[in-house]
Amino acid sequence: MAETPPDTRARILQVAMDEFAARGYHATSVREIAERVGVTKTAVLYHFPGKADIVGALAEPMLADLDAAMAAAGLPDPAGARWAAIEGLLDVWLAHRYLLRMNLYDLALAATGTVFRRFRDGMMRANTLVAGPDPDFDGRVRAAQAIAMLSDPVVLFADAPVEALRAAVLRGVHRLLGDAGPRSRTATGPDTEPAEPTEPAAPAARVRPGRGRRGRPGVMSPSMADTARRMYAAGSTATEIAAALGVSRATVYRHLTDTDH
Structure with missing residues (x-):
């Protein structure tokens, strides 16, 4: 056929x-x-x-997830918005870590102006959320540093177990900001490590509809679902797809069932 x-x-x-x-x-x-x-x-x-259109198609799922994560992070509480943006952005990088690693070779994502502008605008939105309201210059710089800390480890350790990598990255950002995050503050002070450092849950202030109790997304955006279907068609297992997208296997199965799983 x-x-x-x-x-x-x-x-x-x-x-x-x-x-x-x-x-x-x-x-x-x-x-x-x-x-x-x-x-x-x-x-x-x-x-x-053209070749730039191929890059645009490769980048589209990541850009859509970035837009969705930053839109969802705009919470009324500044502290909640900060950590929603940090964890949301990290989850996007983890889901698309091989695309980021590809970009490290020769900045292919800058080959098309549309992709670059969408990427830039998403990162500027992330900086605004992480810096918080009325930040001084040092605050804006720290926000940029925190955001930069999210991508490099994901690129360098793209083949590491996703949950362990996610937890290690978040611990580093917590230390930079002098804040263990809304979910893990205790009476012993802001530097206290989470009780389960291998898989930090999302702070209560930022749990969004469709997210499970351990902070893993219970639903996928349309672009993530498309990525899952493409990976499945290419021979990836549900476990591999779940690890790549940062969701549970049950979530993957639910979306694949819609298309003849």
Whole structure:
């Protein structure tokens, strides 16, 4: 049976991701992507008019999740908004850690102006939420430092267990801000470590509808669901998909069931 265009599109994206990560965006041609997929260059250009459009398609799920996380973090309480933004942004980076690692090679995400602007605007929104209301210059700098601390460990340790990596990153940010986060303040002071450092739960002030009791999302955004389906079609297991997206296996199964799991 002939392959359907959606399958070809997904294969193009997967091959492009692998090639960009291994060789860099600028060193990879559309023809080389086509050869690895097993289609003509014209077939690739049918789905993506140019190489920058491939990057845009690869980045779209991450950008959509970033927009959603920052929109959900806008809580009335400044402390709650700060940690909602920090943990929400970290969850986005963990879900898309291999795309971030690809970008480390030659900043491929800056290849298209639209992707760069959306990424920049999302990060500026995160800085505003983390800095809090009426911050001084030092406060804005600390917010930028806290945000920067979220991505580098995710890129460097992309293959580490997600929960352990998430917990370690959050502990570092807590120390930088001199604040263990709304959920873990105790009578012993703000530097007290969480009781279960391997998997910190979300603070009560930032738990949002659809999130489970241990802070893992109980629902996925449409872009995350699309990513899950693409990964499943490419041969990933539900466990691998859950780890990549930072959700439970039950959540993955629920979304995959909607499309002939």
